[in-house]
Amino acid sequence: MKGLELSYQYYLEIGRPMLREKFPEYSGRIAAGLAGEGSECLGFDDEISRDHDFGPGFCIWLTESDNERTGRQMQAAYEELPGYFGGFPPRKFTPHGRGRTGVTEISEFYARFIGREQPPGSLRRWLHLPEAGLAAAVSGRVFEDPLGEFTAIRTRLKEYYPEDVRIKKIAACAARMTQTGQYNYGRCMQRRDVVAAGIALSEFIRNAMAMIYLLNRVYAPYYKWMFRGLRELSVLQEARPLLEELSAAAGQEDRWGRDALTEHSPYINLRDEKVVLIEKICRMVVNEWNRQGLSSRTDAFLELHLEGILSRVESPELRNLHVLEG
Numbered sequence: 001m002k003g004l005e006l007s008y009q010y011y012l013e014i015g016r017p018m019l020r021e022k023f024p025e026y027s028g029r030i031a032a033g034l035a036g037e038g039s040e041c042l043g044f045d046d047e048i049s050r051d052h053d054f055g056p057g058f059c060i061w062l063t064e065s066d067n068e069r070t071g072r073q074m075q076a077a078y079e080e081l082p083g084y085f086g087g088f089p090p091r092k093f094t095p096h097g098r099g100r101t102g103v104t105e106i107s108e109f110y111a112r113f114i115g116r117e118q119p120p121g122s123l124r125r126w127l128h129l130p131e132a133g134l135a136a137a138v139s140g141r142v143f144e145d146p147l148g149e150f151t152a153i154r155t156r157l158k159e160y161y162p163e164d165v166r167i168k169k170i171a172a173c174a175a176r177m178t179q180t181g182q183y184n185y186g187r188c189m190q191r192r193d194v195v196a197a198g199i200a201l202s203e204f205i206r207n208a209m210a211m212i213y214l215l216n217r218v219y220a221p222y223y224k225w226m227f228r229g230l231r232e233l234s235v236l237q238e239a240r241p242l243l244e245e246l247s248a249a250a251g252q253e254d255r256w257g258r259d260a261l262t263e264h265s266p267y268i269n270l271r272d273e274k275v276v277l278i279e280k281i282c283r284m285v286v287n288e289w290n291r292q293g294l295s296s297r298t299d300a301f302l303e304l305h306l307e308g309i310l311s312r313v314e315s316p317e318l319r320n321l322h323v324l325e326g
Contacts, residue, residue, distance in 0.1 A: 001086065003040025003054055004141055007033075010056040010085050011143055015078075019060075022077050023070060031061040031150035035140030036100055036109070042139050042221055044228050055091030056083065057101035058143070059109075061150045067105040075103040106150050113137040119156045123315055126165045127326050131210075135219035160217045164315045165326075170294065171309045172326035173211045174285070178303040180204040181278040186269060189256045201274065205243055208281055212236045215288050239284050246277040268301075 001009075011032055020027050038053055039045040045054060060078065062071055079102070083090025091101070110118045113133035120126045138158045145151045161169070181204030188197035209227060213220040216233040220226055230240045255271040269275050282300050289295040294312060295305040306323055313319040318326075 001088075002043060003038075003045045004034055004043060006056060006086060006088060007040070007058045008141065008143055011058045014056075014081055014085060015058055015060075018077060018081060019074075023074060026062075026066060026070065026074075028146045029063070029066055031106070031142065031145035031147065032058055033061075033140060033142035033144075034058050034101070035137070035142070035154075036112070037136050037222075038100060039225065040140075041136065042225055042229070044225055053091065053093060053100065055088050056081075056085035057091050059101055060103045061106045061109055061145075062103060063147070063149060064105055064107060067103070071103050071105065078102050106153070109150075110137055110153055114157070118153050123162055123165055123318055126161055127168060127318065131213075131220050132222045135221040138219065139221075160219070164313050164318050166214060166217070167294065167309060167313050168318045168321070169326045170211065170214050170289075171306055171313075172324050173207050173214060174302045174309065175306060175323045176207045177204055177211065177282065177285075178301065180207065182268060182282065182301060182303075185278070186272075186275065189252065189269070189272065192253065192256075194251065194253060201246070204278060205247060208239070208243060208285070211285055212239060215285075215292065236284055236288055239281050242277050242281050242284075246274055246281070249274050249277065 015032065019030060019032075023030070034057075035041055036059070039049045040054060060074060062074070107116070107118060113136050114120065114129055115125075117125055120129060134157060138154055142151055142154065160166070180200045185197050185200040185204065188194075188200055206223065206226070209230065210220050212230060212233060212235070213226075216235045218229075218233060221229050227240075227243065230237070230243075250273075252272040252274055255273075256269060268279065270279070279300055282302055285302065286295065286298065286300060286305065289305065289309070290298070295308050297305050297308060299305070310319055310323065
């Protein structure tokens with residue numbers, strides 16, 4: 001059984017009856033579910049992830065006034081619930097995992113991930129929020145929310161970035177993909193600096209995945225789950241196996257010589273299998289930009305598109321920021 005389903009069944013059979021018996025006056029005010037940090041909230045939990053911070057449990061989200069009146073008592077009652085359920089042992093808490101279940105004030109839950117502006121009040125604030133925090137804030141499942149206060153914030157966040165912010169982040173991501181994959185990987189390989197080349201390649205892969213999430217209008221989760229999460233996305237699904245192949249490709253040191261030149265740059269050496277994969281991924285990204293109306297150019301070299309992409313940002317404040325800010 002996956003963690004979200006385990007949590008839901010535990011709430012239905014154990015949690016909700018306790019809350020209605022001990023706190024009947026709050027039965028129309030309690031939001032409950034499982035959301036936040038952890039692979040189970042993303043639906044990515046497996047046998048390996050069950051070694052910590054996994055097991056029967058759920059979240060209770062209260063308004064500020066309700067939390068002041070009964071939060072401590074409700075948390076104490078929650079902690080008295082049976083640990084074993086459905087054949088699963090009690091939750092094993094790590095120091096970082098404490099507080100992921102049980103009673104939390106609504107504003108405090110969201111503050112962990114996006115700060116006190118809920119939702120953010122400016123484009124600049126949206127731009128600088130940690131994306132993994134946004135992914136965590138809208139993860140999981142709300143079992144019930146009769147007041148709707150918890151869900152109202154969640155719904156706005158799930159509507160995704162304002163479009164100007166999305167476009168600015170796409171431009172920044174494209175600049176980093178160019179810098180790391182289409183430029184510095186090759187420079188490092190020409191110097192025979194395989195460690196720096198490996199770092200550049202890793203950064204390219206991370207930014208390519210971030211680009212795919214942006215083009216799908218889905219927040220990218222914590223880095224450990226970014227590749228796993230690509231399975232759930234529809235746009236650029238064909239890039240996923242190329243990223244996996246790129247990660248697993250053998251060293252290409254013997255493919256680099258002084259005559260490694262191409263139309264764009266001496267650092268795009270098509271004898272290197274990794275470079276070929278990088279270029280295929282960049283070509284896929286360009287094709288999707290064209291489809292979404294973000295660029296009218298067809299060049300595979302991403303940097304050539306930046307001016308056109310940024311021209312689509314309507315906010316002068318965001319448009320005039322350094323391209324890598326975002």
